[in-house]
Amino acid sequence: MISDFKAAGYQTSELHAWNYDSHQSNRTTAQQFAGYVDQVRAATGAAEVDVVTHSMGGLSTRWYVKFLDGSGSVNDWVSLAGPNHGTDSAWGCFDPSCADMRPGSDFLTTLNAGDETPPGGDYGTWWSSSTA
Numbered sequence: 001m002i003s004d005f006k007a008a009g010y011q012t013s014e015l016h017a018w019n020y021d022s023h024q025s026n027r028t029t030a031q032q033f034a035g036y037v038d039q040v041r042a043a044t045g046a047a048e049v050d051v052v053t054h055s056m057g058g059l060s061t062r063w064y065v066k067f068l069d070g071s072g073s074v075n076d077w078v079s080l081a082g083p084n085h086g087t088d089s090a091w092g093c094f095d096p097s098c099a100d101m102r103p104g105s106d107f108l109t110t111l112n113a114g115d116e117t118p119p120g121g122d123y124g125t126w127w128s129s130s131t132a
Contacts, residue, residue, distance in 0.1 A: 001052065016040050016049075022056060025096040026107060029060035034068045041073065048075040048121075056097060058082025058125070063111055071120030079125040085112065 002015050018036050020029045040049055051074055053061050058079035064070040065077060083090070086103030100107035117123040 001054075013044070020057075020060070022097055023095040026056070026060040026063055026100045029097075030063035030068055033060055033064050034070060037064070037070065037073050048073055050074070050076040050078070052078045052080070053082060054080045055082060056101060058084060059100060059107070059111065062116075063107075065121070066111065066118050071118050074121045076122045076124070078123075079127075081127055082125060084116070084125060084127075 002017060005015055006012070018033065020032060037049055041047070051061050051065075059082065061070075061074075061077065062079075062082075062084070065074050083101050086105065086108050087101055088103065090098040090101035092098075099105060102108075
């Protein structure tokens with residue numbers, strides 16, 4: 001995606017990619033993401049960041065925004081193919097992250113309770129019901 005953003009005119013200094021252990025709980029990932037956002041803000045001097053996520057990355061970053069004071073640090077939050085209300089494919093995996101993604105999990109029930117898009121930023125999510 002970085003190459004697409006560069007082609008659209010974004011500068012390398014504006015783009016930051018973050019990887020995480022996709023086997024750990026999304027709560028743990030959210031805490032690590034909070035630290036990464038702090039690093040980016042310190043390095044760039046930006047008051048806020050825009051977050052673009054894919055798949056499970058949407059869950060941990062939403063947790064950060066909603067429960068770890070991220071709403072003051074995130075201007076725009078975008079999810080591409082995020083399982084925001086769960087995915088049945090998570091039943092085929094037994095990592096803590098997959099348990100979080102299962103429809104009706106404690107993690108998703110907590111994350112989706114109340115306002116799913118807390119005040120402070122703008123939200124966008126793109127998904128498809130297609131399994132092909």
